[in-house]
Amino acid sequence: METPVTLKSIPEPTLRRLPSYCNYLRRLNHLNQEFVSCTQIGQELDLDPTQVRKDLAVTGIVGRPKVGYPTRELFDTIEEFLGWRDAQNVFLVGAGSLGTALLGYTAFDQYGIRIVAAFDADPGKCGREIHGIPVFGLEKLPDLAVRMRIHLGILTVPVEAAQEACDVLVGAGIRAVWNFAPTALRVPSHVIVQNEHLFSSLAILSSKLTAALRETAHV
Amino acid sequence: METPVTLKSIPEPTLRRLPSYCNYLRRLNHLNQEFVSCTQIGQELDLDPTQVRKDLAVTGIVGRPKVGYPTRELFDTIEEFLGWRDAQNVFLVGAGSLGTALLGYTAFDQYGIRIVAAFDADPGKCGREIHGIPVFGLEKLPDLAVRMRIHLGILTVPVEAAQEACDVLVGAGIRAVWNFAPTALRVPSHVIVQNEHLFSSLAILSSKLTAALRETAHV
DNA sequence: TAGATTGTTAATCGATTAACAATC
């Protein structure tokens, strides 16, 4: 009996690294480099080669000793593995400055998602298009989400409005929320939340920087 | 002899969580809640109470058994610990849509940084102001960075321009780069790079979503 | 062939979680 490789068993750090491999492989493809080794990938991305090998293994790809992995095939395999071959339609809620920036991000369809509509509570922003994507009033969301079979919502509203907007998404049957607001969201257990908390990164960066500057000063 | 608590010894996951505590504590302060326990924080942020306690311990704060931590003091201590009490001046390179969004983000000064100038290679964007912040040509950066004692640069240029722009920052004596371009940057060892790779989050989210949808379909 | 590289198993490392005495 086959043991299906459930996605649950794949370490999150591995998933987090896969897109970097994609980015690098895309470049190598452009340079027409036919094969690539874990050593080379590791050097470029500052990772242990063994780790790279283990990461790649989760996609099921098989390499050739002494040769490495076929660049093109490796790229395709990772893309396929992440479900990024055909982009799914998603909604964006909150057409402020950050939302607008994401609406203008044309590369998203290379990463598995296509923003097909935006929503905002402010009537002044509705009825227009931003970067070619229509903006509707938030009250239109539930109906459209069902009709368009939307599973994923991107949340770029101000922090005070986040929970309420999230509730609308959940009420509309959405299954996953990519949350850019710096707050914890309450959702039922069947809804997945991925927080994009810029300030977490900033905390790491400022800590390291402070330490580094202090060291320099002491020398 | 004292053992100075170097920042190096603090786990990165802890640093990553501290800002969430800040956000929640800010809210509790508004509600005039005087004390807070690790249990309460853990419930709100979906974390183990013991983990919260250990995280808070790195800041040096001391709680009171049965009572918890004084909310206001805890908030101040974390902010102080992260060096977020007085914001430092930083530059932003790349005044495109994402850069513009970040320039409009007024809350940054609560998180330790203040963007004082933006730079762009496109002459059409220079000489203007965006959200009240002046935009200069990239060639002006080195001189201004030295004069204004800038240590941190935010990189929001397109991926093709990232390495070159990064080199300009490094050449200008910058010590840390917050990189929003989906590529690995080559920098000398004394420069800190913090990557903000949105697609890493997206990989995790789409994997989980795909798994969840597959499960639903099978039931 | 020799040597670089893969695939895999074992060892290490560090973060999370559990256990528990001390405290107000």
Next chain:
DNA sequence: TAGATTGTTAATCGATTAACAATC
């Protein structure tokens, strides 16, 4: 007082790194 909570030490868990045989 009783019980919730802190602070700390020990156990567990999982990811990273090291070791090594197999391979082209």
